[in-house]
Amino acid sequence: MKIKEKIEIRPNGIWSLVYEEDSLVEENRLDLETAISMGQEKIENMSKEQLLNLYKPKRKLQIGVMGSAADTKYSSKIEQIAEQLGEEVAKRDAILFFGAEKDYDSLSTAACRGAKKYGGMTVGVTYGKGKNIYEKSADVIITSMAERGGPRESVLVGSCDAIIGVSGGSGTLTEFVIAYQANIPMIAMTGTGGWSERIADQYIDARKRRKVIAAKTPEKAVKIAEQEAIIYINIIEQKM
Numbered sequence: 001m002k003i004k005e006k007i008e009i010r011p012n013g014i015w016s017l018v019y020e021e022d023s024l025v026e027e028n029r030l031d032l033e034t035a036i037s038m039g040q041e042k043i044e045n046m047s048k049e050q051l052l053n054l055y056k057p058k059r060k061l062q063i064g065v066m067g068s069a070a071d072t073k074y075s076s077k078i079e080q081i082a083e084q085l086g087e088e089v090a091k092r093d094a095i096l097f098f099g100a101e102k103d104y105d106s107l108s109t110a111a112c113r114g115a116k117k118y119g120g121m122t123v124g125v126t127y128g129k130g131k132n133i134y135e136k137s138a139d140v141i142i143t144s145m146a147e148r149g150g151p152r153e154s155v156l157v158g159s160c161d162a163i164i165g166v167s168g169g170s171g172t173l174t175e176f177v178i179a180y181q182a183n184i185p186m187i188a189m190t191g192t193g194g195w196s197e198r199i200a201d202q203y204i205d206a207r208k209r210r211k212v213i214a215a216k217t218p219e220k221a222v223k224i225a226e227q228e229a230i231i232y233i234n235i236i237e238q239k240m
Helices: 032-038 048-054 076-091 107-117 151-158 170-182 194-199 218-239
Strands: 003-010 013-020 023-029 062-067 095-099 122-126 140-143 162-166 186-189 213-215
Touching (some): 013 032, 032 048, 062 076, 062 151, 062 218, 076 107, 095 107, 122 151, 162 194, 162 218
Parallel strands (some): 122 140
């Protein structure tokens, strides 16, 4: 009996169809890892971006933007980059997660403002108990019931499918380390200074679990974050 396999592209992914003669006897949706490994030639020359869109989760992606607090005296140019990151997250219909400070501005908060310009949804994770934060435009405020310096950052980063760093002091470094330990995708904006500049295109330690991906523009950073988030959800997160 002649058995043959056919690969079919459907709106919800790549499917393997098994036929005996002309009768369909089995059909299976390929997991993303298998679909990627097959290569473009077997999947009608689909680009990586087209393939990932088929496996995009039904829920919205949750992308965090992390960066320096105002007391590090970052420039207006760097602040504009942070806002542009927020704009790009909103344009891709993802939810912007940011560190919601209570006492001063930050690059993370600037990303919130950028997302709101494009009608994006924003979620601020703050420290302590109260919800009275510096940035009033946030849609949702989560109180971590913990202080800055680790506990609050764990709640923030753990809520994200990918994070993007822009400049950044010790708090941003902490967030990168937490993401690294949790195998959450990390993107760092080059040309912005701070810890993002230092660890772009680097591994956090000798374990080499996941490299911090470097990006030169906000548009590129968010595009990478979206793609890496889809892979993370489909491959890494499902194995945890």
